[in-house]
Amino acid sequence: MKIENAVAIVTGGASGLGEATARRLLELGARAVAAFDLNDERGAALRAELGERYRYLEVDVSQLDQVEMAVAAVESEHSAVQVVVNAAAVAAPAKLLSSRGPLPMEVFDKGIKVNLYGPIHVMRSVAPGMAASEPTAGGERGVIINVASGAAWEGQIGQIAYSASKAALVGLTMPLFRELAQHGIRVMTVAPGAFDTPIYDQVPPALKAELAAQSLFPRRMGEPAEFAMLIEEIVRNPMHNGRSIRLDAGMILPPS
Incomplete structure (x- = not known):
């Protein structure tokens, strides 16, 4: 699918991997990128920097009504x-x-609601319009990319909710791909390892170095732009469908 003139929704699109993805899509000529996030200050700054093709919408993806309203907009x-x-x-x-x-069940519930229900809320809201849209010459109507994690396979101690939610995204990739194939909609999952994003800003440098050392090569944390490069490849190449791709320099997460 061509990125040029495409309309995209990126959840978490005001920071980290989502921001890098939004930037990449805009650089490649996307007509509009809507960032669903809860970081108003950062969203406004990115709008000022990236221009009117970047649209920030304050959306809590765990809330279906907010997602439906944002997608409709x-x-x-x-x-x-x-x-x-x-x-x-x-x-x-x-x-x-x-x-x-x-x-604490409220902690578990939040992890599942944001990390699993969030993508479901977005997909169910977008799918009807995507399926009814005009296909490309190759029959494509859209591509959905969910972001999992290496924790889907090697969850660490204390990652019960996170690992469960990310493993669920891997698990639903196949049935969704099979269901949506008839509509010309592709479904993929990317499972990144340790990437140098704001989530690690409060982590001591020694701990970050220890985490990076788990990678085989390159022996460092990933850069958000490298994640965005894979998103570009998946969108452009129609043979990417129904699979989960690990992007982690061979990292195997230790127990803790």
């Missing part, structure tokens, strides 16, 4: 959406049994 302005990248996520760290007691 994008479709009203730009017609159907061709590209969706679900990058919004929260860490929701908690152990099943800790010194403070059993797993």
Whole structure:
């Protein structure tokens, strides 16, 4: 699918991997990128920097009504959406049994609602318009890319909600790909390893270095722009469909 003149929704599009993706799509000629996020200050700054083709919408993806209203606003302005990248996520760290007691269910619920329900809310809201849109010469109508994590396979201690939500995104890739293929809609999942994003700003340098050392080569944290490069490849190349791709320099997460 061509990125030029495409309309995209990127959740978490005001920081980290989502911001890098939004930047890349705009650089490649996307007609509009709608960033669903909860960082008003950063969203306004990016709008001022990137121009009117970048649109920030304050959206809590865990809330279906907010997602539906935001998608409707994008479709009203730009017609159907061709590209969706679900990058919004929260860490929701908690152990099943800790010194403070059993797993706080409100923490688990938040992780599942944002990381799993969020992508579902966006996909169910976008899919009808995408499926009804005019296909390309090759029969494509859109591509949906969910963002999982290496924690889907090697979850660390305290990552119960995070790992469960990311593993669920991997698990739903196949049934969604099979269902939406008849509409010319592709579904992919990318599972990044450790990328140098704002989520690591509060992590001590020594711990970041230790984490980066888990990679085989290159032995460093990934750069958000490198993640965006893979998103570009997936969007452009129609043979990417129904698969989960790990992007982690061979990193295997340790138990903790």
